[in-house]
Amino acid sequence: MNVTDDRTTAATDAGDHEIDRTDSEAVIEARGVTKRFDGDGGGVLSGIDLDVRNGETTVLMGPNGVGKTVLLACLAGGLHPSAGEIRVFGKQPSFAGAQLSFMLQNALAIPELSGRENLEYYADLHPAATGEWRAIAERLDLADDLDRKVRDYSSGMVRKLELAATLSVDVPLYLLDEPTAALDLTTVDRFHALLEERADDGATVVMTSHTPRDARAADRVVFVADGRIVADDGSEALLDGVPPIVRTTARADIEKVRELVRTGRFFEGDAGRRGFLGPDVEAERAAADDGIHIEEPSWTDLFNYYAHVVSDERT
Numbered sequence: 001m002n003v004t005d006d007r008t009t010a011a012t013d014a015g016d017h018e019i020d021r022t023d024s025e026a027v028i029e030a031r032g033v034t035k036r037f038d039g040d041g042g043g044v045l046s047g048i049d050l051d052v053r054n055g056e057t058t059v060l061m062g063p064n065g066v067g068k069t070v071l072l073a074c075l076a077g078g079l080h081p082s083a084g085e086i087r088v089f090g091k092q093p094s095f096a097g098a099q100l101s102f103m104l105q106n107a108l109a110i111p112e113l114s115g116r117e118n119l120e121y122y123a124d125l126h127p128a129a130t131g132e133w134r135a136i137a138e139r140l141d142l143a144d145d146l147d148r149k150v151r152d153y154s155s156g157m158v159r160k161l162e163l164a165a166t167l168s169v170d171v172p173l174y175l176l177d178e179p180t181a182a183l184d185l186t187t188v189d190r191f192h193a194l195l196e197e198r199a200d201d202g203a204t205v206v207m208t209s210h211t212p213r214d215a216r217a218a219d220r221v222v223f224v225a226d227g228r229i230v231a232d233d234g235s236e237a238l239l240d241g242v243p244p245i246v247r248t249t250a251r252a253d254i255e256k257v258r259e260l261v262r263t264g265r266f267f268e269g270d271a272g273r274r275g276f277l278g279p280d281v282e283a284e285r286a287a288a289d290d291g292i293h294i295e296e297p298s299w300t301d302l303f304n305y306y307a308h309v310v311s312d313e314r315t
């Protein structure tokens, strides 16, 4: 991940994507957001349109390196789009800083300070800081480590510190970059309890994640692939949208099976060689062939479907 600011090189160009009317329910409105870095060829984001409404919890999912963190940083005002327009509470993101709390992973903690010194520093910095960091550190099981230097922290301890700093700010919008990465499963549950409390208070949350647990807890999953949004729905609806799985064993005639699966493509993994049943193929007929099993899609299948099949079909 590398999303340091580049305000000096990027220009905001609303072009054809101007936001002419601000929806009072919309916390975030993004139109045609494109992001290029010097020397990155085709660019990272290529025309993102996204509306996030008040009180929604949204998870941005997608393969490594597709630009989820870059998008989040653009929404937070830390990066400027190369083209397109973003409004947060009706303003340019850089003017909405007092209304949001942004956690960019591994970018917040100062290693030479203790955990406590870091949290005190951030509590002084944000105008809406609540001082709740002590209670959050306690709930995330970090209290006993607060007097250690952050340079000696494990990656999970750093994440807990970042969460304590970010969530102890009373704002209507939280932008969280992979908040559950590196957390143990008990802490993931505690993080979700904290998030639910923020949501119950009416806060809007946008976070990036790779885990089904985070996606299931969200109102909405926005799937990003190849710099675009390829799917946007509740996690159950996204799973329902994945075709049945054609799993093949060594006995299957692979060339014959290729005709049954969407785009003729297979994905190899722990759960065998798997493809997605083609739109015009009957499951019963496919299952009649030797070495072929029709199965319900898993979350890994969901990921492969939106990241590779849907994304390729839209290219």
Ligand SMILES: Nc1ncnc2c1ncn2[C@@H]1O[C@H](COP(=O)(O)OP(=O)(O)OP(=O)(O)O)[C@@H](O)[C@H]1O
Pocket (backbone or CB within 6 Å): 001, 002, 003, 004, 005, 006, 037, 038, 040, 044, 062, 063, 064, 065, 066, 067, 068, 069, 070, 071, 208
């Ligand atoms: N400041 C920068 N300069 C140049 N390239 C950058 C910069 N910041 C990010 N990138 C590039 O943008 C692309 C998208 O990065 P980003 O961190 O948004 O991916 P991601 O979807 O969050 O991935 P992951 O799931 O691995 O965290 C990567 O190729 C990354 O190297």
